[in-house]
Amino acid sequence: MLMPQNDRSARRAEPDLPESGVADLNAWYRLHSANAVLSHALTGPRQGRIALVSSFGAESVVLLHMISVIRRDTPVLFIDTQMLFAETLVYQQEVAERLGLRDVRVIRASPDDLHREDPDGTLHQRAPDACCALRKTAPLERALQGFDGWITGRKRFQGGARTQLDFFEEEPGTGRMKVNPLAHWAPGDVRTYMEENRLPRHPLVARGYPSIGCIPCTTPVGPGESPRAGRWRSQEKSECGIHFMDGRVIRKGENA
Numbered sequence: 001m002l003m004p005q006n007d008r009s010a011r012r013a014e015p016d017l018p019e020s021g022v023a024d025l026n027a028w029y030r031l032h033s034a035n036a037v038l039s040h041a042l043t044g045p046r047q048g049r050i051a052l053v054s055s056f057g058a059e060s061v062v063l064l065h066m067i068s069v070i071r072r073d074t075p076v077l078f079i080d081t082q083m084l085f086a087e088t089l090v091y092q093q094e095v096a097e098r099l100g101l102r103d104v105r106v107i108r109a110s111p112d113d114l115h116r117e118d119p120d121g122t123l124h125q126r127a128p129d130a131c132c133a134l135r136k137t138a139p140l141e142r143a144l145q146g147f148d149g150w151i152t153g154r155k156r157f158q159g160g161a162r163t164q165l166d167f168f169e170e171e172p173g174t175g176r177m178k179v180n181p182l183a184h185w186a187p188g189d190v191r192t193y194m195e196e197n198r199l200p201r202h203p204l205v206a207r208g209y210p211s212i213g214c215i216p217c218t219t220p221v222g223p224g225e226s227p228r229a230g231r232w233r234s235q236e237k238s239e240c241g242i243h244f245m246d247g248r249v250i251r252k253g254e255n256a
Helices: 022-028 034-043 059-068 086-099 110-118 126-145 160-164 189-196
Strands: 050-053 076-079 104-105 149-151 168-170 177-179
Touching: 022 076, 022 168, 034 059, 034 149, 050 059, 050 168, 059 189, 076 126, 110 126, 110 177
Parallel strands: 050 076, 050 149, 076 104, 149 177
Antiparallel strands: 168 177
16 A cells, blocks of 8 residues: 655645645545545545445455545435345345444436436446446435545456546536545455455455446456456446546546
8 A cells, every 4th residue: 555755745735625736636636545535535625525336346345444534424325226235235234234334325317307208217227337337326416415525446356447546536517525544555455455454345345346326237257357247247338437537437448
């Protein structure tokens, strides 16, 4: 894991979130730890309103645990697409209770939107991007109204467009800041943190699911494959639409 900057650098005036630009923030926190980045986002003097968006997936418990230590009343937004594995729903409740999270908000698409756009639940077969927009992107955008920033669990080692990920990003078209405290972590860092803090694993991880989404669009991953190879397998799609670059949904292979 990354170590903090030296004492000489630490004496400089620390940037404020979200007033400072992402370049200043990334330069300042370049050699800081994930915990320092997250602490700044949650407790900085001008951080604004910020939420953690969590899938309660394979590695989500790391950030959820950090949140519970630093500020457990941080809003946690959990998107229930109504197509999730039963194991994910049970895990979400168990982790939230175990960590004492005080403000978990379950986000869903409106019944009217679902009835109008996906009445038979097969939209994912015909138009997976439209299904993600309906069940994930639109509900999250509504939930994020009023927030100045949000925290994600994305990491560079997950590959694709994430290989150049920084701690801080400016979200195009919204004015919000995105914070990625674990951007520079390696797989071993995640495992070590979970083991040292005795955190519960998502039950599907042991069954070959290192990245877990909706049932129809998630398959087990084989030896040597990317952790996200099981998401939208055999489709030209690698992101659900929650994460954009330059205003576009990221496709497989772009910006890799």
